[in-house]
Amino acid sequence: MAEDLDIVEGTKQQRYDSLYPQLEALLEGEKNTIANLANISAALKEMFGFLWVGFYRVQENELVLGPFQGTVACTRIAKGKGVCGTCWETAAVQVVPDVDAFPGHIACSSLSRSEIVLPLFKNAQVVGVLDIDSERLNEFDAIDVRELSKICRLAERKWD
16 A cells, blocks of 8 residues: 655646546555545645545435545535535536635635535445635636546545
8 A cells, every 4th residue: 555645746637647546556455434535635635735625424414524634624514505515415516616606605714715526426326525625716627527526436436
């Protein structure tokens, strides 16, 4: 198992291209979901310097905070509430260029300016979401959607 992360400089795509095989190696042989989600969060935060990176898990009909990197966060989110709850309800990626323009945005940090949230599936049901916040407006684009979706599929394979 790899336990070091090689942080590369370069374009966003080059950083994702470097990160994905490192994540595969990091998760190889580890079956514990929490450990894997924690390492994915840490690797994304280290590679890209995002404000906040973490997972929420569906538990008893709400999203409950899981492994993350960043400032303290909202612990529970209802279905359909905020960006994370909307992602869960719609089972679709949410890209928010300006969180202040998102109706019902839940402000866990006043520093957050843009956000991306992606669903994770098990047996065709949303079991969690990957939430990433940035201090910059318009941080996330089609590259992030594509590459973070691949990372979510990797996490799903390790989901208990």
